[in-house]
Amino acid sequence: MSANLQYRVKPVSPEAHLFEVTLRIVQPDDQGQLLVMPSWILGSYMIRDFAKNLVTLSAYSDGIPVAWEKQDKQSWLFAPYEGELVVTYTIYAWDLSVRSAHLDTTHGYFNGTSLFLRVEGQDDQPCEVELIKPDGDGYESWRVATTLNGLQAPYLGFGSYQAGSYDELVDHPVEMGTFDYSEFDVAGVTHAVAVTGRHEADMERLCADLKMLCESHIEMFGELPEMDRYLFQVMAVGDGYGGLEHRSSTSLICKRADLPKKGEEKVTNGYRQFLGLASHEYFHLWNVKRIRPEVFKSADLIKEVHTRLLWAFEGITSYYDDLSLVRTKRIEPESYLELLAQVITRVQRGAGRFKQSLADSSFDAWTKFYKQDENASNAIVSYYAKGALVALALDLTIRKETAGNYSLEDVMRTLWERHGRVDVGVHEQDVEMLAMEVTSIDLKAFFDQAVRGTEELALETLLEYFGIGYKLCPAKSPDDQGSGKQPENSETEAKPVLGARVKNNNGHVELAVVLDGGAAQQAGLSAGDTLVAINGIRVTNGNVHDLVAAGTPGEPVQVHAFRRDELMAFDLKPQPAPADTCHLWLLESPEPETETRRNEWLGSA
Missing domain, CATH: 1.10.390.10 (Neutral Protease Domain 2)
Structure with a gap:
């Protein structure tokens, strides 16, 4: 017997980033059916208003148009009709993140909270989801990676899937496209890695390392939560980082350079970061x-x-x-x-x-x-x-x-x-x-x-x-984030600093953060100010910190900066760099x- 709630998802226009979703409600509320789009997704605590991406919406019952009225920013009330209610709508998907939905001619990805309207009063009802391949010869090689339970869908294929409730439905993200896919076993449960995007990752090594991390967490808790399989969905990009946990999968975004390359044995800083991210999301199981x-x-x-x-x-x-x-x-x-x-x-x-x-x-x-x-x-x-x-x-x-x-x-x-x-x-x-x-x-x-x-x-x-040395020192440079080594004596010397963090804004040096009590704040400088010169020398992204460090703590230097379109002058007294950079080391x-x-x-x- 078919479920009362049936969703159909098709990338109807990948080039325009549009998913088409058809929701069939076999037994709608006879007083009028309310449909609601979530505003946020579990694991990411910010109101994101996913309803803003809904572009078009129409409804029918037995082929007859059904009237509807929007109740607020994310709710729609449909007039009562006898028989099934069929609602079709399109979703604009152009957020390349782990929290929403993204679709183009290379792949499609979505979290259920971005696509699936919730049927008020039927949250606990079983759901069916039919995933449809985009039209066109260019999409023949597309596959599907998700931990939704297959109903009438081949392995890694398009077709029908099912969920026991709306909460379960929206907790299984879907990746579709031409990803690389590898599997490994952990505690008798199949684990898989699906990597989307151009990359040169050593999939064998990646699986071996992830397997050890998974086994470590399972050993700590004593058992793996009940599940049929687990999936690491990985989007490899030029520059990106992020992860979001789900009940039997995780969505990750990383730099393609952070993935391990074949023939490379060491753990680079980038790969270390990726493994830490994967470990973090798996612990969330x-x-x-x-x-x-x-x-x-x-x-x-x-x-x-x-x-x-x-x-x-x-x-x-x-x-x-x-x-x-x-x-x-x-x-x-x-x-x-x-x-x-x-x-x-x-x-x-x-x-x-x-x-x-x-x-x-x-x-x-x-x-x-x-x-x-x-x-x-x-x-x-x-x-x-x-x-x-x-x-x-x-x-x-x-x-x-x-x-x-x-x-x-x-x-x-x-x-x-x-x-x-x-x-x-x-x-x-x-x-x-x-x-x-x-x-x-x-x-x-x-x-x-x-x-x-x-x-x-x-x-x-x-x-x-526990045999670990600990010391806080002044930062050696703006890039000094701390170390796992005992500091040298020279690293404890404090140079004069600006008391602010800067960023490159189209070649200009802009103050991004002005730190409490620092020299910049005491001089009256503010976030958003664009530095022009220090003691008459032009400021660049390459010399700003050196110009400040060349000063004498407590002795003012003249800073010229633009605030909005107004040129201003400030007397800045550089302060010694605070001891806020941590060094840890194994005591001998x-x-x-x-x-x-x-x-x-x-x-x-």
């Missing part, structure tokens, strides 16, 4: 997709849904994503420490960490984290970056206080057993209470400071206990018990 806030279980995709727990769901995931790289020996400990030092540096360089707590950062993700402006680093803190550091501090604190008998992994496994596996939502205090229960440690003061407060974390002391010849603790943490035991 447990932490977010199944261990999830109670408010996300039946999330209204029309309006914001707030929680103060994003630090735990994204921060803890961000901690384990890179840690798994060293534990699986994809990278060396020094490489992992470099990644960790870069995270610490990013947090240290934002004065917002003193103004916004992690709990508030989580709650305000909709309006602050996802809508950052030029003042963001002065006003907010990232629940990803600082959340990862809190997870690190929590893990090391548990290990230290329990003499290595417990770790954060024990907390995550218990979260899986009590919440994820049995689909019980996580309430606002559950993570903290469970951490204290599992470890028998009073962690209230820790959470008050780390999650609800804005004080600095005691990372230096904790890391030293530690005590045996310290080395044991370090090896157990980094997986080197």
Whole structure:
């Protein structure tokens, strides 16, 4: 028997970036059917108004046109008619991201929240989806990569698929085109990688590395969530980065240069970043997709849904994503420490960490984290970056206080057993209470400071206990993001700095961010100002920092800049570069018990 809700998706005009969707409702509401387009997608906490991409819409019942009226920006009410209701509409798809939909003559991709109207009152009804190949000889070689359950569709082919509900329907993104495809087995479940875009990736090595990362996460939680298969959807581009988790797949965007090339054995910085991204999204199979806030279980995709727990769901995931790289020996400990030092540096360089707590950062993700402006680093803190550091501090604190008998992994496994596996939502205090229960440690003061407060974390002391050296130094250059090595004496010398971040705007030097308390702010310079000259010397993107560094701290230099179309002069007193760049390193010849603790943490035991 056919499902009551039947969707048909066809790339009707790839050259114009248009998907055509036909929705057949076998038993519509006899009082008039309301259809709604989501405003946001789970995992990305910003109102995106997907309805703005709906171009045309028509409706029929038994061949007779059905009247409809738009109720608001994303809802349509159709007049009551006896019999089936068939609604046909087109969606403009030209957002090359993991959150929306993209279609051209080379491929098609979509998340269900971008294409599928929700039938009010029938959210829990089974759905059928028929995927149709575009017309034309040029599309004969197109295939389909998705984890939707096939109904009448060949392997990797167009045809009919099914979902048990609307929520399930929109949680299986679809890639169609001429992608490269490889499979590997993990815990008896087929995993696959589909790479779209021009690339020269070594698919065999890519699968082997991903397999080890997947197995590492499964070992941590004790089992793989129930699923038929898992899919890494990868879009390789010239310059891009991003990922979004789903219940049995993930969508990733990366630079094609970041993928491993045949004959290349080392892990480049780009490939390290890609593996960390893939690791992050796979960890979300447990932490977010199944261990999830109670408010996300039946999330209204029309309006914001707030929680103060994003630090735990994204921060803890961000901690384990890179840690798994060293534990699986994809990278060396020094490489992992470099990644960790870069995270610490990013947090240290934002004065917002003193103004916004992690709990508030989580709650305000909709309006602050996802809508950052030029003042963001002065006003907010990232629940990803600082959340990862809190997870690190929590893990090391548990290990230290329990003499290595417990770790954060024990907390995550218990979260899986009590919440994820049995689909019980996580309430606002559950993570903290469970951490204290599992470890028998009073962690209230820790959470008050780390999650609800804005004080600095005691990372230096904790890391030293595990055989890791820690030092904050002035940046050597604008490109210095931290390192996994002990700093030289010369690296502790502070040069005069502008107190602002600059960007290249069509060859001009524009202030992108003016840092709180820095020389630029004290001189009256603002974000958006275009620097022209410093002490009479023309400013370029290549010399701006050198011109400032040549000055003497405290002695003013004259800066000329355009604000809008007005030339202004400023007296700027360069300040010594702050010690905000982190260096981490393996302490040499530690005590045996310290080395044991370090090896157990980094997986080197």
